[in-house]
Each structure stands twice: as structure tokens, then as C-alpha cells.
Amino acid sequence: MRKILSLFVLSTLFSCGSDDSSTPSTPEEQMYFPPIGSTTWETKTIESLGWNQSQVQPLLDYLEQKNTKSFMILHNGKIVMEYYFNGHTASDTWQWNSAGKTLVATTTGIAQQENLLNINNKVSDYLGTGWTSEPLTKENMITSRNLLTMTSGIDDASDFVITSNLTYLADANSRWSYHNVFQKLMDVVAAASNQTFETYFNAKLKDRIGMDGFWDNGIIYKIYNSNTRSMARFGLLALNKGKWNNTQIINESFFNESITTSQNINPSYGYLWWLNGKNSFMIPGEQTQFTGFLVPNAPAEMYAAMGASDQRIYVVPSKKIVIVRMGNASDPSNPNFALSGFDDALWIKINAVIN
Template sequence: MRNITCILLLLLSIVSCSKNDNEIQQTPTESMYYPSNTSASWETKSLSSLGWNQNAVQPLKDYLNQKGTKSFMILVNGRIVMEEYFNGHTATATWEWNSAGKTLVASTVGIAQQENLLNINNKVSDYLGTEWTSMPLNKENLITVKHLLTMTAGNDDTKQYVIKSNLTYIADAGTRWAYSNIFQKLTDVVNKASNKPFETYFNEKLKSKIGMEGFWNFGTIFTIYHSNTKSMARFGLLALNKGKWNNEQIINESYFNESVSTSQSINPSYGYLWWLNGKTSFMIPNEQNVYQGFLVPNAPADMYAAMGAKDQRIYVIPSKKMAVIRMGDASDPVNPNFAVSGFDNELWGKINAVIN
């Protein structure tokens, strides 16, 4: 009888363990959250629920404040985990994206392509007509829309005003990576392809779809988007979900994946106006030097980022279901940068202390 009882207890134990294992396997993962397009409400999530180190939060805030930050946000699965404002900045105040807004342009180009209005492999002159540069015609005709997306148009990158006389030849398109403002011609391409002003098309196809607020400032040196912090976060959330917002695929997923993948062999850390971490080497604006290693060593290897002058940032980390936003003045006012800087690595050191 004792043997039978022991066998029954063992069987019950096995069944109980199997049941518990099954329950664990069936525990649902947290759903992705999208804030309403018509309401100011936005779900939040506590640091403690994520098991983050709350003792490291104040050092992060102190660092951000010392480095001229105006606003900082962290989203996890779309929910706000941190939302901080400094130096009198508020949730409704607008600020410049600078070159972080290039990613808005790249996204709008992708939407125009999926609507069969353009093809990024076509010549720019197919949309703008010939002689839109001061290059020899045979060299101008080498430049495709994709070359503008990847900073490989071969133009003289020392001339920042985007006027015809400054768009001169340095190298054949596709053979040289150089960061410059020639990307702004993409807004003209979308304008001609859609027969609508770029901002009108952008507002219809992207901004209104995800509930963003903001406006474009078009100039011959810089084309800059301005918005509040949560609008920047909305775009970060769209990017985290590879162009999807709720149940609508706003940016074709295949195109978006191309955007955040190495776009050419010269600078592997650059996609379609997105900066990429975790590659073997990288280049930076105003130089032709190649640096070995990750763009931001302290950041997750799968991170892709929108980066603008004076350290405007959208960091997107798919492995952590996370998007991080930073807006503000330059972290180093004496030596303000055009895009990537040492600030990124220092900041990620502080973020890692919180999230790991």
C-alpha cells in the first residue's frame, strides 16, 4: 500500500509541475500600446514594475540637466516610463529636431514609393528635371533618389547652402559617403512626384496618422521640423514598430527595414538617413575618416537612431521594446556637433545604470 501511495504522490507532483510549466508558458506578454490620436492621455508604466534601478534615476536626471537637456522620455512597449522636463521647458513647448528630422523625410519618401509615385532607384532628374545641380550632366544623371537617402550623391559636402551653384561634383554617385544637406532635395522630389507641397503630403500621410503636432521650417541651409516632445516620441514609437501604428502599416515594413539597415558599403553605420549601432565601423559628418567599432559602444547593438545637431535624439531599441527621446541645447556648447557625439556614449552609460 505504501508503494502505491508513493507512486500516486509522484504522479500528482509531475502533473502539478507540468501544469505550472504550462501556465508559465501561456503567460501573455505585455501588448504594445499606442496613444490616442485625439486625446492627450498616454499610459504610463512604473520603473519598479520593470525592475529598474531607481537609485540611478537621479544621477541620470542630474546629468541630463547639466548637459542642457530640455526634455527626456523613455517608452517601453509604448508606455511612458520616464518623462522629464528641464530649464523651464514644458510638455507643450516645441523644439527643433535638426537633422533628426531627416528620418521624417526618409519615411515620407518611402510612403510615396509605396503609393507608386516614385521609385528610389530612379534618377533624381526624373522628378526634378536635368540641371538641378552644377555637375556635368553625365555625373548628375548618376544620382538616384537612393543616393540622396544614403548620403552618397558625390557632391561637395563643404557647401551647406542647398542652391544649384553649390551642388558641385566631387565623386561619382555611390562611391563616396559624405554627410551634407543635399538630402533636402528629397522634399522637392516628393513635391514633384505627388504634385503636392511636401508638408501637405507629409501631414496627410504621416503626421495626422499618428497624432503628431509640429511644423516644418524650410530653408536653403537647413530644413528643420519643430514639435513637442511627445510628438517626437510618437514617431519613435512608429519606428519601434517598423512603420506600423495600431493596425495600420503606415510605412511599408520592407522599406522601413531597408531604412534601418546598412545602405552602402562605405559607412556601414548609416541607413536611409538613420544612424545604426552595432556595425564594424562608422564615419561622422565633416570627415572622411573611418572609425572602427560601434557608433555608440554603451548602447544596445540593435539600436538605430535619429540624430540631429545639438544632440536632438530618438534612440530605438527593438530588443528592449524601447524608444528614448532627448531634446535640448547642445551638450557641449563650445563644440556643438552635427550628429553623433561623445554625449551619446556618456548618456547611455547613465541609462544603462537605470535599466540594467
């Protein structure tokens, strides 16, 4: 059974107009940011946007059928849709899985703008030599940028990030491979800032945009957990290229790098962000180049945080929308990949509402 948290009419915006037919059109709405430390979050209606109300129920039915726990759409920062399914509530936390990689990328960028590190420097400058089991000459080729772009060349046979598993497979920059070794960036930030990663992340990112949540030690790597609105807050920061209200949390140039093709092997990958609209893409666990867009039915400009079991943040700048989906895997037989056919099928349903 689904619980509808909010789908409100902002009647004061629509019922208090002038009788004068020559009244000028309403100025473009400013981006809204929910207050820090408050549960208040302004809303708007589907009708006010001219979206298709009749297609909402098919979307919700599909989400519920596909094991969704929560779903949100923001427009210009305001909540248009917010639904919870199967007993999940607005206060419940859920794991981001690999969608949380984007939190690590953003925190790394903040550390760079504070001159604590440089992503083009080798990882051993911060962690010391011997952080892998590679020959020293090969280890010293690996930069933090390689960890951000999945081009470290470290063998991806095991997802367990322990030194004995971090063995040589290819030179850095020569191979794209989705691998949990990205989490060594957390160690780089911790060493560079002289504090735990979580302490730095909380002070520089989480608390500044009003997220809740925590990092826990998952079976394979550290996983971020939060409620749905906190995931939406980070999506709103991403929509605004690292700016929250009047404060630039992460500088725009680094964020733009993050959502731009980061290497010449997998054009659909930035700094731990997935990118739509490129000519080809690769998927976790394979070295195949697939032709076409990552999510053909989604807008070409979309960038996304994607995690196993279909944890999603979709960002579409021209439409000023952020979409969040949390839950169990849409297909329980294929829960372990960041990408799935669910994305394309879901976007058919979303398009029917928003277009």
C-alpha cells in the same frame, strides 16, 4: 529646475491580483499606441519593470547638467519616464535638426509605396535636368537612393543647398559624405505627389500617428519642430517597423531597408538613420573610417535619429524601448554635428537604470 510630468503607478495592474498562488503568469503585454487627437498616454512604473530606481536621479542630474530640455523613455509604447528641464514644458516645441532626416526618409518610402516615385530612378526624372551644377552625365548618375544614403558625390564644401553649390566632387555611389543635399528628396516627393512636401507629409505621416509640429526654413535647410511626445510618437512607429496600431504606415520592407547598412562605405548608416553595432563608422565632416560601434555603450541593435545639438531618438527593439532627448547642445563648443561623445556617456547613465 526640472519639472516632472509623469511617473505614475498603474495600481490597478498590481493591486488586484488573486490570492491563489497558482494563478498563471500574466500574458505578455501588448504594444500600446496613444490615441490620435488625445493627450492621454498610458504609463508604467520603473518598479514594475524591475529597473533600478536608485539610478534615476544620477541620470536626471546628468541630463540637466548637459543642457537637456526634455527626456522620455517608452516601454512597449507606455511612458516610463518623462521629464522637462529649465522651464521647458510638454507643450513647447523644439527643433529636431538632422534627426528630422528620418521623417524625410519615411515620407519618401510612403511615396514609393504609393507608386509616385522609385528611389532607384534618377533625381532628374522628377526635378528635371539642371537641379545641380554638375555636368549632365554626372547629374544623371544621382538617384533618390543616393540622397537617402549620403552617396550623391556632390561637393560638401557648403551646407547651403542652392544649385550653384551643388557641384561635382565624385561619382555617385563612390563616396559617403554627410550633406544637406538630402533635402532635395523633399522636392522629389513634392514633384511626384503634385503638392507641397509638408502637405503630403502631414496627410501621410504626421496626422496618421497623431504628431504635432511644423517645418520651418532654417538657416541652412528645412527643420522640423514639435513637442517631445510627437518625437516619441515617431520613435514608437520606428520601434514597430512602420506600423501604428493595426495600420502599416510605411511598409515594413522599406523600413527594414532604412535601418540596414545602405552602402559599403559607411556601414553605420541606413536611409538617413544611424545604426549601431557595425564594425566601423564615419562621422559628419570627415572621410575617416573609425573602427568599432557608433555608440559602444548602447545596445548593438540600436538605431537612431540624430541631430545637431544632441537631438535624439534611440530605438532598441529587443528591450521594446524608445528614448527621446531634446535640448541645447550638451557641449556648447561642439553643437553642429549629428554625433557627439554625449551619446556614449548618456548610455552609461541609461544602462544603470534599465539593466
